[in-house]
Amino acid sequence: MGDLLARPETEPKTPLAQRLRELRRKCGDPQRNELAKLFGVSVTAIATYERGDREPAASVLAAYAEVFGANLNWLLTGEGEMFVDPSKAPARATPSINPALFRQVGRLVTRVHKEEGIKLPPDAALDEQADAYNALLARAENPSDADELMALLAWLEARLKKRLRSAAAEPGTGKQQA
Numbered sequence: 001m002g003d004l005l006a007r008p009e010t011e012p013k014t015p016l017a018q019r020l021r022e023l024r025r026k027c028g029d030p031q032r033n034e035l036a037k038l039f040g041v042s043v044t045a046i047a048t049y050e051r052g053d054r055e056p057a058a059s060v061l062a063a064y065a066e067v068f069g070a071n072l073n074w075l076l077t078g079e080g081e082m083f084v085d086p087s088k089a090p091a092r093a094t095p096s097i098n099p100a101l102f103r104q105v106g107r108l109v110t111r112v113h114k115e116e117g118i119k120l121p122p123d124a125a126l127d128e129q130a131d132a133y134n135a136l137l138a139r140a141e142n143p144s145d146a147d148e149l150m151a152l153l154a155w156l157e158a159r160l161k162k163r164l165r166s167a168a169a170e171p172g173t174g175k176q177q178a
Contacts, residue, residue: 013052019075020064021050023082027068029144039063097133101149105133108157116164132156 012018024030032046039046039060048054056064064070065084074080106129113120113128120128136156137143 010051012050014055015078016055016076017050017052019078019082020056023064023068023070023075024050026082029142031142031145038067098146098149101136101146102129102133104153105129105136105156108132108153109160112157112160112164116161116168118164118168132160135159 012021024035032043032050035046036043040063041056041060045054045056045060049056049060061072061075064075065072069083069085071080071082071084074082106125109129109132110125113125136149136152139152139155140148142148
């Protein structure tokens with residue numbers, strides 16, 4: 001199943017690192033290993049650039065400009081447009097729901113609610129499932145990495161239990177014991 005110890009994304013330490021990460025996401029969120037091959041650096045180097053632990057060499061910045069059409073002025077300073085020609089900027093793909101993962105999140109939501117003694121009407125259960133799925137995607141460093149998402153299910157379960165227990169302790173929250 002891959003790396004079950006995927007770490008949650010850390011906030012970039014520098015504005016340049018934030019822009020590098022933002023550019024990668026805007027360009028369809030290619031895997032770091034794909035970028036490493038394109039730019040002739042290691043996967044670790046890409047990660048250190050996006051965390052802000054190291055600044056990329058000029059040749060790597062030039063590769064961002066060549067491969068993605070990035071505006072070097074924006075990349076370095078944050079000023080101007082992200083792309084040299086904004087009309088050619090890649091359209092961000094609308095993420096599609098992973099049905100297997102969505103079902104797994106739904107089963108987790110149902111099980112946790114049952115364990116906590118909370119009965120939800122069907123529409124509320126679907127809302128909870130959608131909220132949980134979206135929280136899982138938001139937490140992931142790479143929302144298209146199925147292994148990372150699976151590794152984050154334990155985090156999602158703990159988050160849901162904590163929220164339900166807190167809501168059950170507060171009257172008027174709508175989370176009533178069954």
